Amino acid sequence: MSTPTGSGQQLDLFDLRTGRKADSISLETSGEWKNVCGIALVPRGNDAHSMLVSTSVVAQPAEGIHPAYGTLTFRAHDAMTGSLIWKKDVDKDSEEWASSCEGATAKELNLSATSDGAYALVSPGLESYVVSLADGSLRKVPDSTIILDRWLGVPQEDSEHINPVSVDIEAPDSGKKLGTVSDQVTEAGFEFGSIATYRDLLVVLNGQDAQGESAVKGYSLPSGKPAWSLRHSDFANSGYLVTMDMDAATATAIVYDNGGGSIGALAAVDIMSGKIRWEIDGSDDFCGTAGGRVYLRVNSQLAVLDTKTKKQLRFDSSDTECPHVFPGALMYTGETSEDITNTYQYRIAAP
Secondary structure: OOOOOOOOEEEEEEEEOOOOOOEEEEEEHHHHHOOEEEEEEEOOOOOOOOOEEEEEEEEEEEEOOOOOOOEEEEEEOOOOOOOOEEEEEEEEHHHHOOOOOOOOOHHHOEEEEOOOOEEEEEEOOOOOEEEEEEOOEEEEEOOOEEEEEOEEEEEEEOOOOOOOOEEEEEOOOOEEEEEOOOOOOOOOHHHHOOOOOOEEEEEEEEEEOOHHHHEEEEEOOOOEEEEEEEHHHHOOOOOOOOEEEEEOOEEEEEEEEHHHHOOOOEEEEEEOOEEEEEEEEOOOEEEEEEEEEEEEEEEOOOEEEEEOOEEEEEEEOOOOOOOOOOOOOOOOOEEHHHHHEEEEEEEEEEE
C-alpha cells in the first residue's frame, strides 16, 4: 500500500503473496478520498475484510478578523471492495486544522488495532482516541495509552522514575479498569521488540523476577497477574536480551541476545508455559519468525529453522541480508539513489 504525500497521488494495494497490484484508488478524482491526509491498513478478525482507515482535513481560510479553521474527519473503507463503511468528524471547526495535514498523516496518526480488529487507537494532533471500527464512535483516552491484545494499557507515571513503572489494563469500550501490570510497558517497547502480546498473555523481555534477577516475564491479560518467569541467565550470553518476536502459529516467542559484542544466542520459548523449547549459540543476527519458521543469519548465510524443533529446513549461502518476515511471505528491500531521490524496490519471496 502506498500513502499520499501530496496532490495527484493514488493508493496502490498489493497482494503480499504474489507481489501483484490488486487495486488502485485515485486520491484526486474520488470524492470520498479528497483532502486525504493519511491512510492505514487495519486487519480484522473472524475472516472479515481488512479496513482502510483514513484521515482528511477540510480547511476554511481566514476571513478578515475571523481566523482560519478546519475539520478533521476519519473514514473507514472496506479494503477489498472500496466501499465506505463509516465517516466520523473528529474535530470540527478547529484552528488546529486550519492550514495543513500536520499531525494527521499515517505516520503521525500511529494507528494500532486490537487483536480482534474491533477497536483502534489513533493519535491525531494533540489528542488520542479509541475508535470502534464497527461504527466509528470515539472515546478520548490519555496520550500514553497503548494496545494490549484486546484491551488498552494506560502507563502510570511516577515522579521518581523516567519511565512508567506500571500499566493499568482497561476495557476499550468503557475504560473500566480490569487489572494492573507492575512493569515498564510502553509503546516504545513494542516498537523495539521488548514487549509482545499473544492471546491472553503479555510478555516482557527485560523484566525482573522476585529475586531481582533479569528475566523474561509473562502476565495474564486482562488481570495483569504474573503467569511465569524465565531468567536471562538460563540461556543468554550477555545477560541482556536485545529483541523478541512472536510466532502465533506455534505459540512461540523467539528471544535474541546479540552477545554484547561476543557470541549471539537465540532461544525459543513456549509462550503459554514460559519453558525453553530449544536454544542456539553463534547466530550473527535474528531476522524474525512466522508460520512455524525462524529466520536468522549465521556464518554470513540465511538459515531457516523449524520453530518447534530447531531442525534446519533450508539455508541460502547467497542470502546475506535479513528479510522482513510476514506469515506466508518474505520481503526484501532494495534502495537505489539518483541525485537526491531514493527509489525503493521490494522483492517478495516464498517463506
